[in-house]
Amino acid sequence: MRLRTILIFSLLTVLAWSVGCAQQPEFLYGKVIDAETKEPVSFATIRIQNKAIGVISNDDGGFAIPMKFKEIGEILEITSMGFREQKILISELTSEQINIIMLFPKAIELQEVEVAAKKRRKLSAIEIVRKAITAVPANYPLYSFATVGYYRDYQKKESQYINLNEAILGVFDEGFDTSDNESTSIRIYDYRENMDFQRDTIAQKPYNYKSGLKVIDNAFLWNYGGNEFTILRIHDALRNYDMDSYSFVHRLKYDFVENHSFSREKNTYLADEPLYNISFRKQGPRHYGYGTLYISQRDFSIYKMEYAVYDRLKTIPGNNGNKNETEEQLIFEVITEYQRVNNKMFLNYISFNNTFRLMEPPKFKIEEMSLDLNKLCFVVIFNKEPERRSAVITRFYSLKYKGKRIKLEEIEMEKKRAYLYPKFRTVAESSSFFKELNSYRNKDDMIDLKLFSFEVKSIIDEEGNEINTPTYGNFNQFREFFVQQVKPYATGPEDSLYMTKDKPIFENQPIVKPDDFSELWMNTPLKTIDN
Structure with a gap:
């Protein structure tokens, strides 16, 4: 099969990958695509001819080849299910841009x-x-x-790579007639947590x-x-x-x-x-x-x-x-x-x-609750401004003092603040209640809110998120x-x-590196603008 290279350069792609290339100039970067659909060819096999070494294209068709193979004039053999094999002189690849390599579907030979x-x-x-x-x-x-x-192991959310961990491993298998889990041994040659991509400690749990x-x-x-x-x-x-x-x-x-x-x-x-x-x-x-x-x-x-x-x-x-x-x-x-x-x-x-x-x-929650003894009310501070119609409905608030429920008369809103006014039968009852609370002031002029239990339900913010509800x-x-x-x-x-x-x-x-470790490399996903 004669050698053939088909290279197309996309300005957008080059811009997206330029940072990654600048970080690792010792690599040549390529992307394998379907010549007819122009879609990436995932998991294409890319081998160095006459060497038992190679790499597999990523989900986006991307791959990396060490620059040293270009210097010694090697040939790439690229294969993928349903496509014609492609052979390419590595010397024809450029280190300055992303090399787009097309694979052509292989016709079924009916004869x-x-x-x-x-x-x-x-x-x-x-x-x-x-x-x-x-x-x-x-x-x-x-x-x-x-x-x-x-x-490698990683997570994806909306096509973004998260928590990317990479390694080079040696797997020593005693053969298919043995139990893999019991007899196979694994050597870790190298490892890194890739900090170029987003890390999410919750998703790692x-x-x-x-x-x-x-x-x-x-x-x-x-x-x-x-x-x-x-x-x-x-x-x-x-x-x-x-x-x-x-x-x-x-x-x-x-x-x-x-x-x-x-x-x-x-x-x-x-x-x-x-x-x-x-x-x-x-x-x-x-x-x-x-x-x-x-x-x-x-x-x-x-x-x-x-x-x-x-x-x-x-x-x-x-x-x-x-x-x-x-x-x-x-x-x-x-x-x-x-x-x-x-x-x-x-x-x-x-x-x-x-x-x-x-x-x-929760995206919408309560940040603080306090007492205002001047206004004779309770104050609730939300992390986001509530939707007013739901925030002023008294039955959505449940407030108890020493286990006894306190009825609410009205609620006033001021951006993220809700002022909750208790309902009393007489002025004397109201005065007695707040006088008792005042007696609980500590040396810092604060009142112990452990005397209260407080719940809020059904209130939403202006984006429709319900209070204290996880997403x-x-x-x-x-x-x-x-x-x-x-x-x-x-x-x-x-x-x-x-x-x-x-x-x-x-x-x-x-972690132990083998003698031929220099022949191995990590085929890290190519970083795009979105990442």
């Missing part, structure tokens, strides 16, 4: 499909899936191996289903000691094909086929390898499950598995829809892709995304691992400097 059809009966979707699952022990490594790659502060609606995610990478590994249904993985897939080997219906879609390609395209779904009383399997027509290796689960009873705000053309709210999505190395399938990347709801403090923000939590190196037959170092799997990844965990 090849017809020839294959003569050799064997056309298989149904469920037959293809059964053969693929049965072939896992033959197509995936049953021997020890290592993968090294870029790990663990899920709390008791308080409701941070929850996944209608789902439960085991904490595994707060170790995000352990959570991610559990959601690789291929690596855990004969044990429990995640809801509805459960054990891929035993449960998956029985739990879903399957359909054959139009075949596709990854580079020059023809793939079956199998869609599947599950419909329950509360959930929809949609997914796709991309399976080799040659040996039934599963190259890619996508699975998304939606809440049937909740719609997306604004009814914008999603990639499965439904309006339901996403609960979680798992995308796993494998690559062929030495005739065996090894992880290329895994992305796990779940939505969660975060309880945020809920919708976030997406991502955990992702992108393999940069595959090392067949590799075993881990014989020491104890491995990550402890049942506590947070970077909580007093050992």
Whole structure:
């Protein structure tokens, strides 16, 4: 295949990314897009030719390549499901702007499909899936191996990156015939909390289903000691094909086929390898499950598995829809892709995304309550100006003194202040009440408000926020691992400097850089103006 580079520069994009480029001039930055739709190509594989190293494009198609590969004249090989492979001379990329690289859809070669059809009966979707699952022990490594790659976890709110944590990890796996959680060891090579992106301490907190502060609606995610990478590994249904993985897939080997219906879609390609395209779904009383399997027509290796689960009873705000053309709210999505190395399938990347709801403090609340003995009234100070009609309704206020309710006669408003005038049967009763309160003055001329209980309800501010009512923000939590190196037959170092799997990844965990650490890099999402 001849080398070809197609570069387009967008002034807006260049301006948006210029700060990031200035911070890390040792990198070349690119963005992969669909030549026909002009949409970003997420999770495209970008490899250095003849080297077992590479990177995966981000959600926006962006990627970074160390400048040193340009200096030694390397070639990039770019592949993505359904597109023609692209080869590009790194020397043709510029370090001054963002390199926009187009991928062209690969047409289905009907003649090849017809020839294959003569050799064997056309298989149904469920037959293809059964053969693929049965072939896992033959197509995936049953021997020890290592993968090294870029790990990150982060949240997104309205497309903004929040709490981005990044690492380079080495994963030492004893093979698909062993229990991943029990036998696989992980080495932390490097880590950082990326302070270039927004940090939100509340969103960082663990899920709390008791308080409701941070929850996944209608789902439960085991904490595994707060170790995000352990959570991610559990959601690789291929690596855990004969044990429990995640809801509805459960054990891929035993449960998956029985739990879903399957359909054959139009075949596709990854580079020059023809793939079956199998869609599947599950419909329950509360959930929809949609997914796709991309399976080799040659040996039934599963190259890619996508699975998304939606809440049937909740719609997306604004009814914008999603990639499965439904309006339901996403609960979680798992995308796993494998690559062929030495005739065996090894992880290329895994992305796990779940939505969660975060309880945020009330936007409208009371800042202070006091007594005004000159005006003979109580004073309530709000943090925002109330909507007047609701703020002067006496039944919305509940005030008790020594356990006995005080009736209110009227309420006067002055911007953020409400003056509450008690109702007494006689002037003498009013005088006696405030005289008693005056006797409770302390040395600082203050009255102990512990003698009172006070509640306010139903009052709203001018934006419609109800008093003391928490709001809920919708976030997406991502955990992702992108393999940069595959090392067949590799075993881990014989020491104890491995990550402890049942506590947070970077909580007093050992960090040890390997000898070839200079060959690795973090493919940090490119920062836009919005971020």
